[in-house]
Amino acid sequence: MKKRITIIEDNRVIREGFAAVIDGTADYQVCGQYSNCEEALKKLPSDKPDLVLMDIGLPGISGIEGTERIKKRCPECIVLIITVLEDSDKVFRSLCAGAGGYIVKNSDTENIVRSISEAFAGGAPMSLNIAKMVVQSFKVPQDSPLSEREREVLRNIAEGKSYSKIANDLFISKETVRSHIKNIYQKLAVNSKAEALKIAGGNRWFG
Numbered sequence: 001m002k003k004r005i006t007i008i009e010d011n012r013v014i015r016e017g018f019a020a021v022i023d024g025t026a027d028y029q030v031c032g033q034y035s036n037c038e039e040a041l042k043k044l045p046s047d048k049p050d051l052v053l054m055d056i057g058l059p060g061i062s063g064i065e066g067t068e069r070i071k072k073r074c075p076e077c078i079v080l081i082i083t084v085l086e087d088s089d090k091v092f093r094s095l096c097a098g099a100g101g102y103i104v105k106n107s108d109t110e111n112i113v114r115s116i117s118e119a120f121a122g123g124a125p126m127s128l129n130i131a132k133m134v135v136q137s138f139k140v141p142q143d144s145p146l147s148e149r150e151r152e153v154l155r156n157i158a159e160g161k162s163y164s165k166i167a168n169d170l171f172i173s174k175e176t177v178r179s180h181i182k183n184i185y186q187k188l189a190v191n192s193k194a195e196a197l198k199i200a201g202g203n204r205w206f207g
Contacts, residue, residue: 003120004031006049008040008066009082010058014105018053018082021109028116037066044073051078051119053103056090064090064097071098078119091126096202101125144205145187153180154200157193 005028009015012035019030032047034040038060040052052070056063067079078100083090091102101124103115115125144151149170156166167174181193190196199205 002027002029003050004029004048005116006030006032006034006040006044006047006052008034008037008052008058008063009055010035011055014055014082018112021112022116025113028113037061037063037069041066041069041073044070049074049077051080051116053082054079054099056081056083056094064094067094067099068097080115080119080125102127144200144203146184146200146205150180150184150187151200151205153177154184154196154205157181158197158201 005022007015007018007022007030009018015033015035019033022028022030031049032040032043034043037054037058040047041061054063054067054070058066061069063081063083067081070077070079079098081094081099081102082105083102084105094102100119101115103112103125104127107115118125146154152170153166156169161169163174163177167177170177184196185191188196188199190199
């Protein structure tokens with residue numbers, strides 16, 4: 001049984017080029033070709049792709065948002081981003097959205113097929129440049145509005161500790177813990193621990 005692949009790419013030449021490569025293999029077949037995410041999402045239930053090749057710079061719904069929507073509706077479906085620009089911010093955001101790797105648009109036929117095979121084998125295909133950028137983006141946290149003590153309190157919350165336990169572990173009063181949490185909420189403009197953890201985690205502010 002051939003693996004089913006959907007291609008979402010607004011450049012017709014590139015889209016058809018990828019389709020020709022995929023249909024020329026023994027293991028894969030193209031089940032849908034689209035110039036935008038909106039159309040592809042409508043056909044997702046009938047196409048039933050095992051893998052989606054997703055252009056990152058699409059009109060309308062972006063490749064990053066499209067990746068997130070596909071992964072929510074079809075968690076088992078692999079999404080590989082196809083891109084010209086090796087932009088570390090977009091790389092990181094796409095991976096956070098659920099992308100399984102990257103193929104650069106000027107890749108040769110052999111590299112395209114190898115990347116798809118690698119993804120189906122559980123790997124995360126990406127160019128050396130992109131891999132370096134991803135590593136760098138994890139290494140270098142963005143400037144945090146939180147103090148070191150606030151990050152410490154947040155790390156303890158992430159571990160599921162009670163206010164009393166946090167107070168004991170950090171040698172501060174429970175009232176001080178509450179005060180730190182109130183400050184965290186104000187700085188991050190949130191109203192719950194879940195929201196605070198999501199924002200701090202997404203920005204790598206735990207330190």
